[in-house]
Amino acid sequence: xxxxxxxxxxxxxxxxxxxxxxxxxxxxxxxxxxxxxxxxxxxxxxxxxxxxxxxxxxxxxxxxxxxxxxxxxxxxxxxxxxxxxxxxxxxxxxxxxxxxxxxxxxxxxxxxxxxxxxxxxxxxxxxxxxxxxxxxxxxxxxxxxxxxxxxxxxxxxxxxxxxxxxxxxxxxxxxxxxxxxxxxxxxxxxxxxxxxxxxxxxxxxxxxxxx
Numbered sequence: 001x002x003x004x005x006x007x008x009x010x011x012x013x014x015x016x017x018x019x020x021x022x023x024x025x026x027x028x029x030x031x032x033x034x035x036x037x038x039x040x041x042x043x044x045x046x047x048x049x050x051x052x053x054x055x056x057x058x059x060x061x062x063x064x065x066x067x068x069x070x071x072x073x074x075x076x077x078x079x080x081x082x083x084x085x086x087x088x089x090x091x092x093x094x095x096x097x098x099x100x101x102x103x104x105x106x107x108x109x110x111x112x113x114x115x116x117x118x119x120x121x122x123x124x125x126x127x128x129x130x131x132x133x134x135x136x137x138x139x140x141x142x143x144x145x146x147x148x149x150x151x152x153x154x155x156x157x158x159x160x161x162x163x164x165x166x167x168x169x170x171x172x173x174x175x176x177x178x179x180x181x182x183x184x185x186x187x188x189x190x191x192x193x194x195x196x197x198x199x200x201x202x203x204x205x206x207x208x209x210x211x
Contacts, residue, residue, distance in 0.1 A: 050209050052097055058204040063108040066183060066201045070112065073182045073198070074119050083122035083149070083179035084113065085171055087186035090210040091203055092125065093140060101136060105144035106203075109185065117147035122179055124150040126170045126191075128163045131155055150174065168194030187211075 074082065086109065089095040093103040113123050123146065129137055131153040138151055152170045154161070167190065171181055175196055184197035188211055192200040205211060 050096065050206055055097075055204060055210070059106060060108055062201050062203050063112060066185065066199075067112055067115075069199060070116055070121075070183055074116065074121060080180045081122070081178045082116075082120070083124055083174055083181050084116050085124045085126055085174065085181055085184045085197060086113070087167075087188065087191040088125055088127040088129065088137065088141075090187045090205070091185060091191070092146065093144070096210045101140045102143045103140055105146065109203075110145055113146055117149075121182070122149035122174075123147045124152070124174055124179075126152045126167045127154075128159070128166070128190075129153050130159050162190075163188075164190040164193050167191060168196060171196035 070084070086092050090106075092106055092109055092113075094106055095103055098104060117123050125137075125141065125146075125148065127137065134151065134153055137153065138148065141148055141151070152173075154163075154166055158166065171184065171194070174181060181197040183199050183201060184192055185201045185203065186192050187203035187205045188208075189202075192202060
């Protein structure tokens with residue numbers, strides 16, 4: 001439940017920023033300054049132990065395992081219609097370190113998705129963010145350079161439901177479109193449990209601090 005509430009709060013901040021027009025006015029210098037402050041003191045509701053550089057290093061370790069697998073899996077595809085599924089907050093976007101849009105991409109994850117997309121792999125995002133944020137979320141992903149084959153967000157009436165069940169159902173839906181999900185990448189167990197993916201890769205969440 002705490003993870004769901006943190007997701008909802010982050011979504012509310014994103015929505016507020018969008019309504020205020022901040023997505024078009026926050027420049028790179030301001031983003032860097034805000035990130036530096038967050039690195040020093042931690043996000044407002046979390047312990048200060050989550051350090052930006054440590055987090056990036058821990059993300060790199062996971063992607064260093066995922067990338068060669070995905071490269072080989074694409075090579076051995078044998079004509080399959082392949083897909084990669086990703087969570088958004090603290091998986092595709094650095095939400096913990098910059099809530100206000102445009103939120104920067106997680107660079108190694110962005111590089112991986114571009115590599116796969118250029119080779120015909122579908123890139124799908126499944127997030128617990130409510131669907132009323134679809135325009136903001138899609139705009140942010142496009143702004144930072146993500147290819148998007150599909151974006152799934154939860155109906156507003158379902159935001160307090162089980163995120164694992166929701167995400168599992170959406171992966172099954174992607175499979176029903178004829179895709180083989182070769183990799184599922186997220187930073188929370190609810191992103192990864194439930195099957196419907198050949199391999200899962202978990203980015204750090206530090207006991208739920210980066211939900």
